[in-house]
Amino acid sequence: MTDHTNADTLRTPIVAVLGHVDHGKTSLLDTIRGSAVSEGEAGAITQHIGATDIPLDTISEMAGELIDPSDFDLPGLLFIDTPGHHSFSTLRARGGALADIAVLVVDVNDGFQPQTEEAIDILRRTGTPFVVAANKVDTTPGWNPQDGQPIQRSLEAQSERAESMLNENLYEIIGQLSDAGFSADLYWRVQDFQKNIGVVPLSALTGEGVPDLLTVLMGLSQRFMKEEMAIDVQGAGEGTVLEVKDERGFGATIDTVVYDGVIRNGDTIVVGGQNEPIVTEVRALLRPRALEEIRTEKKFEKVAEIGAAAGVKIAAPELDQAMAGAPVRVVRDRPLEDVIAEVKAELAEIEVDTAEDGVVVKADTLGSLEAMANALREAEVPILRAEVGDIAPRDIAVAETANQDEHKAILGFNVDLLANAESELENADMKLFTDEVIYQLIEDYETYVEERERAQQ
Numbered sequence: 001m002t003d004h005t006n007a008d009t010l011r012t013p014i015v016a017v018l019g020h021v022d023h024g025k026t027s028l029l030d031t032i033r034g035s036a037v038s039e040g041e042a043g044a045i046t047q048h049i050g051a052t053d054i055p056l057d058t059i060s061e062m063a064g065e066l067i068d069p070s071d072f073d074l075p076g077l078l079f080i081d082t083p084g085h086h087s088f089s090t091l092r093a094r095g096g097a098l099a100d101i102a103v104l105v106v107d108v109n110d111g112f113q114p115q116t117e118e119a120i121d122i123l124r125r126t127g128t129p130f131v132v133a134a135n136k137v138d139t140t141p142g143w144n145p146q147d148g149q150p151i152q153r154s155l156e157a158q159s160e161r162a163e164s165m166l167n168e169n170l171y172e173i174i175g176q177l178s179d180a181g182f183s184a185d186l187y188w189r190v191q192d193f194q195k196n197i198g199v200v201p202l203s204a205l206t207g208e209g210v211p212d213l214l215t216v217l218m219g220l221s222q223r224f225m226k227e228e229m230a231i232d233v234q235g236a237g238e239g240t241v242l243e244v245k246d247e248r249g250f251g252a253t254i255d256t257v258v259y260d261g262v263i264r265n266g267d268t269i270v271v272g273g274q275n276e277p278i279v280t281e282v283r284a285l286l287r288p289r290a291l292e293e294i295r296t297e298k299k300f301e302k303v304a305e306i307g308a309a310a311g312v313k314i315a316a317p318e319l320d321q322a323m324a325g326a327p328v329r330v331v332r333d334r335p336l337e338d339v340i341a342e343v344k345a346e347l348a349e350i351e352v353d354t355a356e357d358g359v360v361v362k363a364d365t366l367g368s369l370e371a372m373a374n375a376l377r378e379a380e381v382p383i384l385r386a387e388v389g390d391i392a393p394r395d396i397a398v399a400e401t402a403n404q405d406e407h408k409a410i411l412g413f414n415v416d417l418l419a420n421a422e423s424e425l426e427n428a429d430m431k432l433f434t435d436e437v438i439y440q441l442i443e444d445y446e447t448y449v450e451e452r453e454r455a456q457q
């Protein structure tokens with residue numbers, strides 16, 4: 001059935017993993033990568049570049065009878081594997097979604113939680129197709145692990161009691177998806193994954209159901225997204241910054257997902273920066289070495305070019321001002337000014353309404369800044385200034401200028417207080433709130449405001 005004539009112009013679909021804290025996103029990504037952070041490899045593994053390519057061959061090996069590789073001409077799946085909330089907050093590019101598909105991880109025992117709802121809102125807003133990974137099925141009392149079985153058969157092999165307990169939890173999740181406006185069912189009952197959300201019961205711990213998940217993702221992309229995967233492989237590279245990191249010997253580098261075209265060593269690139277777009281020249285394109293070699297000093301291998309879709313670390317001058325979530329564009333076959341204008345336009349889409357008086361917001365990426373701004377708008381908290389980056393002395397000074405005392409505050413999402421801001425903070429006439437969970441951060445701030453009001457009465 002497969003038409004291979006265009007195979008070299010189809011890129012790998014990009015997959016993001018979202019979900020509530022502790023529901024198992026990191027564990028699932030680790031299992032998919034076949035590497036366990038808990039095995040003391042944390043140091044090595046965190047050196048990765050934010051995205052992992054799982055070729056079709058590997059998926060096919062894992063999935064055995066579930067998959068017939070000749071049905072597919074997409075090359076595999078690229079997982080954005082920055083852990084937890086980061087994948088969530090870097091989910092945007094070109095005003096839509098960076099990821100083509102998402103996996104929403106839900107703990108079967110815990111069901112929908114605040115960050116599950118937040119993730120659903122983002123998926124709905126960006127129109128990103130998704131499947132639900134109903135994780136931790138192994139915690140069902142009496143669960144009997146069935147290695148190498150499709151999860152449907154594994155479920156049938158459980159005791160009646162275990163099966164009915166698990167089913168109850170699974171149908172609870174299906175009901176919650178329905179309350180959120182999505183029709184959903186266990187994945188083997190779903191005919192049309194565009195109309196219905198497939199729920200894949202699995203265990204990130206035992207690995208049961210993970211091949212099923214990969215199969216469903218592969219099938220979904222092949223059947224419904226193939227046209228969107230068609231790219232001009234030789235075109236000017238386009239990507240998104242996942243993270244800005246200092247790397248010994250290279251200075252500031254950007255972990256980037258390339259979703260279109262090709263980036264070559266020596267290319268001129270334009271990257272979204274804190275103030276102005278950064279125009280620079282690629283000094284090195286870096287990919288992590290194989291695991292066994294990572295322990296040596298040389299963590300990275302230099303490559304001459306990288307095509308979509310793939311993760312790459314880009315080393316170039318001036319990247320210290322780059323912003324996570326910002327666009328990366330190769331300048332090729334068109335004027336530099338046009339590319340700069342395009343990057344500016346894309347950044348301008350991330351709108352934060354600021355007021356004359358309000359709180360200061362800092363966030364780790366553009367996507368999370370936008371999510372914070374949306375959440376604060378809903379909570380009717382005005383924003384004086386909103387920026388990407390860690391908390392600097394200047395932010396403290398700005399927060400102190402707020403008129404109303406309750407607005408003299410900084411809300412920091414996934415950011416640190418810079419060392420040189422610590423002493424400033426001690427004497428500052430304002431409050432600092434930081435958290436890694438948006439709703440928690442806003443709740444803490446609201447509680448503070450309420451307590452202030454009560455104290456004044």
Ligand code: GDP
Pocket residue numbers: 019020021022023024025026027028083084135136137138139202203204205206
């Ligand atoms: P994250 O915050 O969503 O990234 O969640 P983690 O992957 O860090 O998982 C949170 C906790 O749940 C950890 O203690 C994991 O070991 C545990 N966990 C994750 N997946 C499973 C699973 O499938 N089964 C069991 N029993 N525990 C799991």
